[in-house]
Amino acid sequence: MFRKYLNRLEKLIVWGQAKLTNKQFIFMSSVLVGISAAFAVIVLKTFAHWVFSFATYINGILKLSFINSILPIIGILLTVFVIKRVLGGTIEKGTSQILFAVAKKASIIPKKQMYAQIITSSLTVGLGGSAGLESPIVITGAAFGSNYAQKYKLSYKDRTLLIGCGVAAGIAAAFNAPIAGVLFAIEVLLVDVSISAFTPIMIAAATGALVSVIALDESILLNFKQQQTFNYHNIPYYVLLGLFTGFISVYYSRNFQRIEHIFTRLRFKPYKKALFGASLLAIIIFVFPTLFGEGYESIKTLSENDPGKLLENTLFSDFRNNSWALLLFVGCTMMLKVFATGITLGSGGNGGNFAPSLFLGSYVGFFFSKFLNLTGLTKLPISNFTMVGMAGILSGLFHAPLTAIFLIAEITGGYNLMIPLMIVSSISFAISKRFEKHSMDVKNLAKKGNAFTSNKDTNILSTIETEKIIQTDYLTISADENLERLVDLISHSNQVVFAVVNSENRLLGVIHFNDIREIIFSNFKVKYTSVKDVMKDPMEIIYPVDTMETVMNKFESSKVAFLPVLKNGKYYGFISKSIALEAYRSKLKSMTIE
Numbered sequence: 001m002f003r004k005y006l007n008r009l010e011k012l013i014v015w016g017q018a019k020l021t022n023k024q025f026i027f028m029s030s031v032l033v034g035i036s037a038a039f040a041v042i043v044l045k046t047f048a049h050w051v052f053s054f055a056t057y058i059n060g061i062l063k064l065s066f067i068n069s070i071l072p073i074i075g076i077l078l079t080v081f082v083i084k085r086v087l088g089g090t091i092e093k094g095t096s097q098i099l100f101a102v103a104k105k106a107s108i109i110p111k112k113q114m115y116a117q118i119i120t121s122s123l124t125v126g127l128g129g130s131a132g133l134e135s136p137i138v139i140t141g142a143a144f145g146s147n148y149a150q151k152y153k154l155s156y157k158d159r160t161l162l163i164g165c166g167v168a169a170g171i172a173a174a175f176n177a178p179i180a181g182v183l184f185a186i187e188v189l190l191v192d193v194s195i196s197a198f199t200p201i202m203i204a205a206a207t208g209a210l211v212s213v214i215a216l217d218e219s220i221l222l223n224f225k226q227q228q229t230f231n232y233h234n235i236p237y238y239v240l241l242g243l244f245t246g247f248i249s250v251y252y253s254r255n256f257q258r259i260e261h262i263f264t265r266l267r268f269k270p271y272k273k274a275l276f277g278a279s280l281l282a283i284i285i286f287v288f289p290t291l292f293g294e295g296y297e298s299i300k301t302l303s304e305n306d307p308g309k310l311l312e313n314t315l316f317s318d319f320r321n322n323s324w325a326l327l328l329f330v331g332c333t334m335m336l337k338v339f340a341t342g343i344t345l346g347s348g349g350n351g352g353n354f355a356p357s358l359f360l361g362s363y364v365g366f367f368f369s370k371f372l373n374l375t376g377l378t379k380l381p382i383s384n385f386t387m388v389g390m391a392g393i394l395s396g397l398f399h400a401p402l403t404a405i406f407l408i409a410e411i412t413g414g415y416n417l418m419i420p421l422m423i424v425s426s427i428s429f430a431i432s433k434r435f436e437k438h439s440m441d442v443k444n445l446a447k448k449g450n451a452f453t454s455n456k457d458t459n460i461l462s463t464i465e466t467e468k469i470i471q472t473d474y475l476t477i478s479a480d481e482n483l484e485r486l487v488d489l490i491s492h493s494n495q496v497v498f499a500v501v502n503s504e505n506r507l508l509g510v511i512h513f514n515d516i517r518e519i520i521f522s523n524f525k526v527k528y529t530s531v532k533d534v535m536k537d538p539m540e541i542i543y544p545v546d547t548m549e550t551v552m553n554k555f556e557s558s559k560v561a562f563l564p565v566l567k568n569g570k571y572y573g574f575i576s577k578s579i580a581l582e583a584y585r586s587k588l589k590s591m592t593i594e
Contacts (some may be wrong), residue, residue: 037137135352178410183402250396311325363389366389476571510535
């Protein structure tokens with residue numbers, strides 16, 4: 001029956017592609033991609049919520065949090081099993097792979113990513129791994145968009161646009177936040193988008209949010225109803241919160257990277273590494289049960305009137321009504337979150353840092369405001385600071401202040417906190433950017449020399465391979481020859497630059513036509529001047545391993561139109577500045593989504 005309906009849908013899509021204009025077909029496609037991404041969200045969120053409810057129920061009966069520790073071990077081991085037995089032994093994690101696919105793989109995302117992320121992240125996070133589902137959701141949505149475009153043979157630009165549609169729909173469905181979905185797709189993932197491309201991305205985001213609202217129970221989604229009126233007298237404290245969240249973002253980013261590095265260096269077999277990491281995670285969760293899973297339920301608890309409920313069914317339940325004990329618990333949880341998430345992902349689990357950033361932000365905001373209130377220095381609205389803190393950490397970790405501002409504005413049901421959201425997000429972003437050049441998801445690309453930043457020129461240059469624009473057919477000349485030989489070469493070629501090499505093809509110097517223009521029109525000078533008398537040392541040397549950004553910087557510093565290339569210590573060819581710029585223009589045109 002399902003196959004029958006699927007065949008009908010495929011026939012309808014083929015008919016639409018034949019009858020509709022390309023723009024109209026993209027609009028229709030954005031709806032279908034949005035629906036697909038939304039259903040992925042429904043599966044993941046429902047499973048994660050069901051497991052959390054089950055663990056909470058068992059925990060309430062036994063009055064001990066050991067069940068919270070057992071489930072993550074099972075989840076991470078099952079994830080590793082699925083990766084080894086079902087997914088070919090490997091799975092790519094993090095949204096940086098979308099950036100890489102757009103830039104280096106013509107927006108081609110493997111088919112297995114349409115289901116691999118759903119299966120593995122549901123096992124990891126659904127069973128209590130301290131990570132988030134949003135990154136797998138985003139990758140799944142992007143995979144739907146890419147593979148849909150491949151199936152119907154759409155162009156690179158349209159494939160990239162539908163990837164953006166899948167990403168926007170995923171975030172929109174996960175939070176019922178269509179504006180944040182659009183901004184995340186544009187601000188974090190897509191290199192360059194024209195105004196006209198906003199329409200299909202907005203359609204996909206609206207579709208994803210609508211399907212999510214219809215099919216998902218409101219309690220599963222992260223949303224807040226309680227908030228207090230913004231008081232402009234608290235602006236200095238929001239400025240301080242922005243600074244605080246900025247530095248905590250740097251703390252999280254650097255420690256997460258260290259933990260990943262530690263687990264990468266462990267010479268354990270996958271199952272042993274998974275058991276080792278999951279056991280460490282189990283101990284942390286046993287002491288701090290709020291680190292179980294995504295942690296959205298505890299975020300809601302913090303923003304309510306009785307945050308002491310966090311200590312119920314924990315080792316610290318006797319201190320439920322002690323405000324300082326609660327503050328200490330929140331502070332320890334806040335600082336340990338990065339270790340819980342790093343261990344979850346480093347040991348073999350799958351998930352992302354989006355939900356952990358919101359979790360951490362809410363705890364930071366609560367800790368900051370509660371501490372000041374307990375000291376008697378001021379009386380701050382704790383629920384407001386809890387919510388605004390989420391925007392600060394999200395902005396600092398992902399370098400996405402607009403996404404952070406509008407996401408929190410949407411999930412709080414209004415824009416009353418817009419001013420503090422803007423203050424905290426912008427300050428946190430500035431602090432984080434000062435100490436961390438790249439966002440969380442771009443760091444791994446940066447390590448491999450494939451970094452994507454807010455600088456569009458840098459992004460585009462990083463996608464051009466230096467090797468492909470090297471011209472190796474340039475004629476060369478020996479240093480011992482006179483200019484008669486050079487004049488002969490000039491008369492029989494279009495070259496304006498020549499490499500001077502020895503018998504082993506090692507570069508001795510270069511000769512530019514403009515430098516010898518006056519000499520070659522004098523027969524006497526041509527006959528009695530040797531090549532080594534007029535050759536010059538090259539202003540810069542290029543190597544095939546140089547990035548295109550490095551190449552362009554060398555052209556800029558040397559102020560010449562041609563630079564020689566050495567490979568394995570020997571002359572290899574020349575790169576022309578004009579050809580490099582043409583490659584840039586072509587790539588810019590192909591990457592601009594219209």
